[in-house]
Amino acid sequence: MDTFLINTQDKSFDILIVDDDHSVVMALRNVLNDLGRVRFAQNAVQAFEMISDISPDLILLDIDLPDKNGLDICRDLKKEPDTSDIPVLFITSQVGATLEREVFSCGGADYISKPLNPYVVAARVNTHLNYRHLIIELNKMAMRDGLTGVNNRRSLDEKLKIEYKRSFRDKTPLTVAMIDVDEFKKYNDYFGHIEGDECLKRIASTIQLCGRRPADFIARYGGEEFVLILPNTDKNGAYEILTHLLQMIAQLNIEHTPEAKYDHVTVSVGYSTFSPEETTQDDADDKALLSFADKALFQAKQQGRDQICYL
Numbered sequence: 001m002d003t004f005l006i007n008t009q010d011k012s013f014d015i016l017i018v019d020d021d022h023s024v025v026m027a028l029r030n031v032l033n034d035l036g037r038v039r040f041a042q043n044a045v046q047a048f049e050m051i052s053d054i055s056p057d058l059i060l061l062d063i064d065l066p067d068k069n070g071l072d073i074c075r076d077l078k079k080e081p082d083t084s085d086i087p088v089l090f091i092t093s094q095v096g097a098t099l100e101r102e103v104f105s106c107g108g109a110d111y112i113s114k115p116l117n118p119y120v121v122a123a124r125v126n127t128h129l130n131y132r133h134l135i136i137e138l139n140k141m142a143m144r145d146g147l148t149g150v151n152n153r154r155s156l157d158e159k160l161k162i163e164y165k166r167s168f169r170d171k172t173p174l175t176v177a178m179i180d181v182d183e184f185k186k187y188n189d190y191f192g193h194i195e196g197d198e199c200l201k202r203i204a205s206t207i208q209l210c211g212r213r214p215a216d217f218i219a220r221y222g223g224e225e226f227v228l229i230l231p232n233t234d235k236n237g238a239y240e241i242l243t244h245l246l247q248m249i250a251q252l253n254i255e256h257t258p259e260a261k262y263d264h265v266t267v268s269v270g271y272s273t274f275s276p277e278e279t280t281q282d283d284a285d286d287k288a289l290l291s292f293a294d295k296a297l298f299q300a301k302q303q304g305r306d307q308i309c310y311l
């Protein structure tokens with residue numbers, strides 16, 4: 001048995017078994033308990049309730065359920081963005097070429113024939129859980145900036161679209177700030193790129209700390225430039241947060257080069273707030289908001305750096 005259980009330690013997977021046959025549930029309970037938390041549903045109604053309650057990492061689904069065909073359940077799950085990625089493994093006593101085709105065409109990941117060999121089930125479940133774990137990790141990596149560990153540009157584009165729509169729908173203000181390290185070329189030239197990288201990491205962590213709400217979002221826009229999204233935050237509220245950010249950066253007291261204007265590293269900030277009450281969907285978009293913040297940043301640079309401008 002242990003030979004099947006590779007790489008699953010430290011993972012808290014949730015496995016949902018949907019089957020009205022009590023003997024199946026009993027047979028699978030013990031072997032699957034080693035792979036994660038196991039829950040059971042006896043019919044489709046119960047299964048959908050449990051899935052909406054906690055999204056499982058894998059579903060073992062009987063094809064012949066009392067209230068709905070398993071293949072139809074799988075089709076429904078694949079249609080919804082929240083459940084489409086969950087691997088579905090069918091349990092079936094009907095085998096044959098037609099069913100095999102149906103299982104895969106409805107989006108199933110695999111099928112296991114009855115009578116079940118619990119160890120084979122565990123091995124297959126383990127394989128699909130490992131795939132799932134790797135996909136989750138890859139998705140996370142694709143959204144992170146390699147140097148600073150904050151969200152990357154790709155992630156920012158997605159998030160800004162979502163928050164812009166939410167702001168419009170909920171009629172709440174949305175603030176976007178662009179934050180750029182001042183005279184960073186001089187810093188790099190004087191201290192070298194490795195020190196420059198360390199400086200960027202410290203600035204990124206500080207920006208992350210200044211966003212106090214869980215919904216606040218920081219991303220590296222590129223180079224020495226960061227973006228902070230502050231949902232449900234108006235112009236004045238954002239000004240307070242950003243003023244605090246400038247203080248926190250000053251407190252880091254990172255020595256700048258003798259040629260720089262200030263003796264410690266500073267940032268310039270440009271920001272803009274979208275107020276849905278004052279705008280119609282047709283004459284604004286998330287890109288325009290970012291572009292206003294960028295123009296405000298340019299102004300902050302022009303006016304002498306280490307300051308905040310609004311547009």
Ligand SMILES: Nc1nc2c(ncn2[C@@H]2O[C@H](COP(=O)(O)OP(=O)(O)OP(=O)(O)O)[C@@H](O)[C@H]2O)c(=O)[nH]1
Nearest residue numbers: 180181182183184185186188193196197223224301
């Ligand atoms: N160490 C390091 N430097 C970077 C990274 N990305 C961009 N840079 C450097 O950041 C510097 C940005 O320089 P500029 O765009 O001229 O801006 P600046 O010197 O900060 O001047 P102002 O923005 O006008 O205050 C360049 O020297 C880039 O090489 C990075 O990942 N690591």
